Amino acid sequence: MTNLRIPGPTPCPPEVLQAMSWQMKWHRGKEFVHTFDDVTTKLKQLARTKGDVYLLTASGTGGLEAAVVNTLSVGDMVLGISNGVFGERFAIIGEKFGAEVIPLNFEYGQAVDPTSVRRILQAKPKIKAVLVTHNETSTGVTNDLASISSVVKEFDKLLLVDAISSLGSISLPIDEWRCDVTVTASQKGWMTPPGMTIVFLSQEALKASATADMPRFYWDFTEIRENSGRPTWTPAVSIVFALSVALDRMLKEGLSNILARHKRIAQITRDGVKALGLQLFVDERYASNTVTAVVAPEGLDVDRLLEILREECQTVLAAGLEKLRGKIFRIGHLGLVTEDDIAQVISALRVALPQAGFRGAG
Numbered sequence: 111m112t113n114l115r116i117p118g119p120t121p122c123p124p125e126v127l128q129a130m131s132w133q134m135k136w137h138r139g140k141e142f143v144h145t146f147d148d149v150t151t152k153l154k155q156l157a158r159t160k161g162d163v164y165l166l167t168a169s170g171t172g173g174l175e176a177a178v179v180n181t182l183s184v185g186d187m188v189l190g191i192s193n194g195v196f197g198e199r200f201a202i203i204g205e206k207f208g209a210e211v212i213p214l215n216f217e218y219g220q221a222v223d224p225t226s227v228r229r230i231l232q233a234k235p236k237i238k239a240v241l242v243t244h245n246e247t248s249t250g251v252t253n254d255l256a257s258i259s260s261v262v263k264e265f266d267k268l269l270l271v272d273a274i275s276s277l278g279s280i281s282l283p284i285d286e287w288r289c290d291v292t293v294t295a296s297q298k299g300w301m302t303p304p305g306m307t308i309v310f311l312s313q314e315a316l317k318a319s320a321t322a323d324m325p326r327f328y329w330d331f332t333e334i335r336e337n338s339g340r341p342t343w344t345p346a347v348s349i350v351f352a353l354s355v356a357l358d359r360m361l362k363e364g365l366s367n368i369l370a371r372h373k374r375i376a377q378i379t380r381d382g383v384k385a386l387g388l389q390l391f392v393d394e395r396y397a398s399n400t401v402t403a404v405v406a407p408e409g410l411d412v413d414r415l416l417e418i419l420r421e422e423c424q425t426v427l428a429a430g431l432e433k434l435r436g437k438i439f440r441i442g443h444l445g446l447v448t449e450d451d452i453a454q455v456i457s458a459l460r461v462a463l464p465q466a467g468f469r470g471a472g
């Protein structure tokens with residue numbers, strides 16, 4: 111069986127796959143609405159929020175766009191914090207819809223520094239909202255969202271968070287950290303196929319959505335809100351079934367056990383990588399618990415390595431994105447993942463690395 115270790119889509123448990131084959135239900139009927147409302151209740155429990163949660167039929171990027179267009183107006187000044195490809199994407203979405211985005215960029219592989227956030231919020235009082243990525247999947251950095259949030263709230267700004275690859279796997283108590291919009295997607299830590307983005311909203315975000323004037327139609331929260339949080343358009347019915355089953359599994363394991371498992375497995379991954387004689391791309395102080403980026407040493411052909419892993423070791427890892435292509439590779443360890451899965455990745459690397467030009471120790 112293929113060992114799929116990329117930061118999404120992630121493997122699904124058998125019972126989740128089975129739910130994907132259930133017969134369709136009328137999406138406005140009593141039975142489906144009951145399942146849907148139950149899914150939202152379970153999501154709020156795992157995300158530790160009493161706010162609203164909306165499910166939109168889209169990948170995570172759709173959720174980021176929904177977050178922007180429902181809370182901002184054309185011409186609004188926003189701070190776009192970025193330390194990787196996904197932070198940049200969030201800022202680009204803001205720009206495309208007419209926000210005046212002030213960029214705050216950190217080197218790829220570095221974490222966001224909350225004191226720089228404070229400095230810029232002090233200097234630019236017109237900033238209305240802050241866009242930030244909790245877990246930067248392109249580099250394997252988890253930003254200190256609790257500290258960033260307390261700075262943002264010191265200045266009373268809206269906080270929009272890309273938590274696509276962290277929520278449900280890395281601790282993110284939404285209400286405690288006062289996140290106004292928090293976005294995730296079904297195919298990351300939720301062990302569900304791609305197809306749904308999940309957007310959590312605070313009271314402040316709902317208030318902002320009443321006056322935000324960015325153009326929107328498919329993503330408009332107004333009707334969802336008037337319909338008790340139920341979808342405006344036909345939802346991905348099978349994904350809702352699958353998510354419901356996956357959430358039951360998560361609640362059975364328990365949030366604290368899930369977070370501890372991710373932490374433990376991330377450490378095993380980093381230790382295994384180092385034991386092979388390879389270097390981690392980021393400082394272990396802010397290394398992610400869901401994705402590990404590994405530096406490609408001199409002489410290693412990353413594309414070749416990933417190909418050998420796929421073709422000969424049934425192991426699928428992720429390449430570096432954009433300017434990190436060829437410079438790093440990434441191991442996803444979120445959702446359905448065990449110590450054994452990672453032991454297999456390390457064994458596969460031990461076989462494939464020398465064939466792809468790595469002459470190091472290990």
Ligand SMILES: *Cc1c(COP(=O)(O)O)cnc(C)c1O
Nearest residue numbers: 169170171196245247274275295
């Ligand atoms: C996966 C991911 C995205 C993009 O999600 P899609 O579902 O591919 O649209 C955005 N941000 C982060 C941090 C991600 O990990």
